Amino acid sequence: MWEPLVIQKSNWKKIDCFSLISAEIPAIILKQFYEKDYCKSITSRILGTQSNNFQNGKLTHIGPFLMSYATKKRDYFEQAKEAQSRFDIIFGDRQIPTTRIFKMLKMVFPESETSLANESGNDFSPFVIRIHEPGKSIQIHKDNVGYEGKEYSISNIDNQLSCVLHLQESEKGGDLIIYKRKWSRTDEKFRNIDFGYSSELVDSEKSCKISNIEQGDLVLINPIQYHEVTKIQGPSPRVTLGMFLGFSNKMQKIFSWA
Numbered sequence: 001m002w003e004p005l006v007i008q009k010s011n012w013k014k015i016d017c018f019s020l021i022s023a024e025i026p027a028i029i030l031k032q033f034y035e036k037d038y039c040k041s042i043t044s045r046i047l048g049t050q051s052n053n054f055q056n057g058k059l060t061h062i063g064p065f066l067m068s069y070a071t072k073k074r075d076y077f078e079q080a081k082e083a084q085s086r087f088d089i090i091f092g093d094r095q096i097p098t099t100r101i102f103k104m105l106k107m108v109f110p111e112s113e114t115s116l117a118n119e120s121g122n123d124f125s126p127f128v129i130r131i132h133e134p135g136k137s138i139q140i141h142k143d144n145v146g147y148e149g150k151e152y153s154i155s156n157i158d159n160q161l162s163c164v165l166h167l168q169e170s171e172k173g174g175d176l177i178i179y180k181r182k183w184s185r186t187d188e189k190f191r192n193i194d195f196g197y198s199s200e201l202v203d204s205e206k207s208c209k210i211s212n213i214e215q216g217d218l219v220l221i222n223p224i225q226y227h228e229v230t231k232i233q234g235p236s237p238r239v240t241l242g243m244f245l246g247f248s249n250k251m252q253k254i255f256s257w258a
């Protein structure tokens, strides 16, 4: 059995990030991390905001995603600044999800200092909002800033987690699948031209499909384990807000970025 750790509301003390880092569990799901009403109002503001395309229009993003700017650091920080004003419009008087996520981290790692990643006075983008339209999917991939973000200061972190707030679910599809296989450098020959990896890599691996995520849930995964999101089949887009968490100095410092 390779199953997620499901944490009910406000039981944050039970969050075990070490089991996630060691891949003993595929994911941690924090149920009802945000109220449904909050998610509904943020989603309606998001769907009314202009967004930019990523992966040739297959997904729609608000805010830059560092992996797309691996060798374009200056552009990334410029886009991060620009995105901030869009985030300000979306959140307005409502709480920025980073606030509650940092509060949760403080409870789990009371000795650690958590902050938005910064390099030479430039803030990284705090999160990326993804609008997954019906028919779209996210191919099998991994996220590893230590490999793909070599030009950035945060690439020397010890561990990386991915943290996704589910603002709206599609009626059908859009399931997250995590494979019990960690990326390694030699896998690069299985890389697709545009994005992701050949499914050959994970065909015979243990996996966990999470199909019961609800609006307001926060999902933590270890993104160096291969993962994918299945095709969105319902009429409504799947809307998420994602960020990465980087741990360094024996978990003393926690950085966030997207």
Ligand SMILES: O=C(O)CCC(=O)C(=O)O
Binding pocket: 130, 138, 143, 162, 163, 164, 176, 221, 223, 227, 229, 240, 242
């Ligand atoms: O569930 C999602 O939308 C994103 C999954 C993913 O690729 C990640 O968390 O790194």
Ligand SMILES: [Fe+2]
Binding pocket: 141, 142, 143, 162, 223, 227
């Ligand atoms: Fe990912």
